[in-house]
Amino acid sequence: QVQLVQSGTEVKKPGASVRVSCKTSGNIFSTFAIHWVRQAPGQRLEWMGWINAGNGGTMYSENFQGRVTITRDTSANTASMELRRLKPDDTAVYYCTNKGPGLHGFDVWGQGTMVTVSS
Amino acid sequence: DIQMTQSPSTLSAYVGDRVTITCRASQSISSWLAWYQQKPGKAPKLLIYKASDLESGVPSRFSGSGSGTEFTLTISSLQPDDFATYYCQQYHSYSYTFGQGTKLEIK
Numbered sequence: 001q002v003q004l005v006q007s008g009t010e011v012k013k014p015g016a017s018v019r020v021s022c023k024t025s026g027n028i029f030s031t032f033a034i035h036w037v038r039q040a041p042g043q044r045l046e047w048m049g050w051i052n053a054g055n056g057g058t059m060y061s062e063n064f065q066g067r068v069t070i071t072r073d074t075s076a077n078t079a080s081m082e083l084r085r086l087k088p089d090d091t092a093v094y095y096c097t098n099k100g101p102g103l104h105g106f107d108v109w110g111q112g113t114m115v116t117v118s119s
Numbered sequence: 120d121i122q123m124t125q126s127p128s129t130l131s132a133y134v135g136d137r138v139t140i141t142c143r144a145s146q147s148i149s150s151w152l153a154w155y156q157q158k159p160g161k162a163p164k165l166l167i168y169k170a171s172d173l174e175s176g177v178p179s180r181f182s183g184s185g186s187g188t189e190f191t192l193t194i195s196s197l198q199p200d201d202f203a204t205y206y207c208q209q210y211h212s213y214s215y216t217f218g219q220g221t222k223l224e225i226k
Contacts, residue, residue, distance in 0.1 A: 103169040
């Protein structure tokens, strides 16, 4: 059973950066397409970007261009998301999720990481 | 970006009822649509992908239909475990946008 395990709760001040990690179980990391989705309190889910764990290729939502970077460490079976220049509006639960192949949806999700941005 | 709009935003129903949730896309997304169930404090769970394919392990009382711009999620006989919030998501374009959610409440 594939699992995604995320790093813990973060509290940051406005203007700071946050890095959230997502570790996969098993030895199939290179087959993953890891996406990052966030959910502000009471709001809809919002897609941020994704990384091809095999070749490292990335794509980002225009809403976060220039502020977000997604990376992977194949030796540690881990993907990470860094969000810079944090604002209070970035307070949300951040999820990593794997998109299945072809027309499949986001079939495996991490447990979520709460990021609070407050002065 | 493709906009996704769900209706209704809130739905009250009894255990055993048949319910339908609608999702509309601002432009055609063919069959590139998924449905998720989310319970408070938990990550979303994939129910349906490619508009009508049931994810492995999901009960058969859940079904999806539609193509182009209009889609539906139907639960044939509501069970107590089904009261949650449901989201549609398009993956036709790389914006991967979600609907605003439909909260299904016990009547």
